[in-house]
Amino acid sequence: MTDLLAELLATRDVVLLDGATGTELERRGFATSLPLWTADAALHAPDLLRQVHLDYLRAGADVVIANTFRTTPYTLRQVGREADAVALTTQSVALAREACQVAGHGVVAGCMAPLEDCYHPERVPPPEVMHREHAAHASTLAAAGADLLLVETMGTAREAHAAARAALGTGLPVLVGFILDPHGDGDLLSNEKLEVALAQVLDLAVGSAQVAGFLVNCTPRTVAAAALLRMQNVGDPRPLGAYANLGEPGSQRGWKDDPTGTPAAYAAWARTCRALGARFLGGCCGTTPAHLAAVAAALRGAS
Numbered sequence: 001m002t003d004l005l006a007e008l009l010a011t012r013d014v015v016l017l018d019g020a021t022g023t024e025l026e027r028r029g030f031a032t033s034l035p036l037w038t039a040d041a042a043l044h045a046p047d048l049l050r051q052v053h054l055d056y057l058r059a060g061a062d063v064v065i066a067n068t069f070r071t072t073p074y075t076l077r078q079v080g081r082e083a084d085a086v087a088l089t090t091q092s093v094a095l096a097r098e099a100c101q102v103a104g105h106g107v108v109a110g111c112m113a114p115l116e117d118c119y120h121p122e123r124v125p126p127p128e129v130m131h132r133e134h135a136a137h138a139s140t141l142a143a144a145g146a147d148l149l150l151v152e153t154m155g156t157a158r159e160a161h162a163a164a165r166a167a168l169g170t171g172l173p174v175l176v177g178f179i180l181d182p183h184g185d186g187d188l189l190s191n192e193k194l195e196v197a198l199a200q201v202l203d204l205a206v207g208s209a210q211v212a213g214f215l216v217n218c219t220p221r222t223v224a225a226a227a228l229l230r231m232q233n234v235g236d237p238r239p240l241g242a243y244a245n246l247g248e249p250g251s252q253r254g255w256k257d258d259p260t261g262t263p264a265a266y267a268a269w270a271r272t273c274r275a276l277g278a279r280f281l282g283g284c285c286g287t288t289p290a291h292l293a294a295v296a297a298a299l300r301g302a303s
Contacts, residue, residue: 004107004147005173005212008062009239014274014299017109017243017282018056018064019292025052025067027288034117035078039070042091043084049092053099055289057106060296061282064106065150066096068141069113074125074133086140093144109150109175110141112163118179118218121155121190130159134166142170152177153218155189157197161204168206175241175280176201177215178227182248186216186227194230202236215241218284221261221269228276241280242273246287257286263294270295 008015022038030045032038041049053064071092073085093108100106115133116123124130141149149167151174154160160176167174178197179189186194201211214236216227224242231240246261270281281299283291 003173005175008107009279012062014278015241015280016060016062016292016296016299017241017280018053018061019059019243019283019287019289020245020285021049021052021065021067022069023285024288025049028052035070035075037070038067039075039088041067042071042088042095046091046095050095050099053096054102056292057099057103059289059293060300061292062105062107063109063148063282064096064099065109065111065152066141066146067092068111068137072113072115072133072137074115074137085137089137089140090144093141093146097145107147108145109148110138110144110146110172112137112141112149112151112167113153114155114159118153118155119189121159121188124156124159127158127162130162131166134163135169138163138166138170142172146172148173148175148212150175150177152215153179155179157188157190157192157200160197161200164201164204164211165206168204168209168211171209173212174209175213175215176211177217177243180216180219180223180227182220182223184223186223186230194227195234198231198234202234211238213239213241213280215243215280217243218245220244221266225269225272225276228273228278232277239279241278241282243280243282243284243287244269245285246283246291247285261286261291263288263290266291267294267298271298274299
């Protein structure tokens with residue numbers, strides 16, 4: 001099996017992930033509601049979803065993250081549609097792949113998110129449920145043709161461990177990302193110490209496979225930068241990264257943008273993160289292709 005992630009790291013100083021997919025779909029008019037959020041985009045708006053991926057690739061992304069944040073059997077079961085999980089996940093990966101083919105480059109990451117609301121770590125299911133559900137989703141993503149698996153927005157160490165273990169079981173490269181307290185200095189949203197949570201996945205192995213890199217995401221820029229410094233101080237040689245959000249969830253629905261989060265400001269943050277050693281950079285909720293293009297220009301001199 002070709003490790004496309006390792007190839008990217010070997011040929012690029014910084015690997016650029018894409019920016020937000022969910023909030024970008026909302027921004028372009030795709031109607032969303034919980035618990036599915038944008039899970040149905042591959043079914044109801046495939047051309048729009050493909051175009052979002054393509055816009056990020058043309059902005060400079062090396063990796064596009066498939067829209068599988070909420071295509072799990074666990075989520076779809078809540079609305080009586082568990083049987084749709086495989087089809088939605090497979091089609092979401094396929095649309096990301098099609099965008100890469102049109103762009104002429106790009107690696108597809110299959111997204112593995114918290115089973116419950118990522119902003120409510122207290123809702124994390126019991127261990128046996130996490131192991132079963134994450135294993136099912138990881139298997140579907142691998143069968144759909146994802147090049148790597150991104151375990152992201154993990155607000156607890158125990159779910160990060162469970163999801164990463166399931167992901168490693170597929171044989172694909174795996175990255176793990178944590179969501180942090182937006183008002184803190186780098187600890188998890190669950191209030192667990194970042195270093196303790198990181199330790200839970202640093203030594204995790206399934207056979208000879210280990211997590212390939214560690215990130216923080218869906219977190220304000222200043223908090224993410226502080227977390228990167230703490231992660232560097234742990235001393236593990238594997239690559240680190242960050243993709244911050246811009247704003248916060250709206251009081252009723254949708255996303256409330258941060259007016260200070262201009263593309264230029266986001267690119268300045270990315271330069272700071274690169275100086276802290278980040279090898280992976282991208283954008284999370286609230287970011288757009290314009291933000292990623294600014295990052296690419298700042299870090300690579302792109303036009």
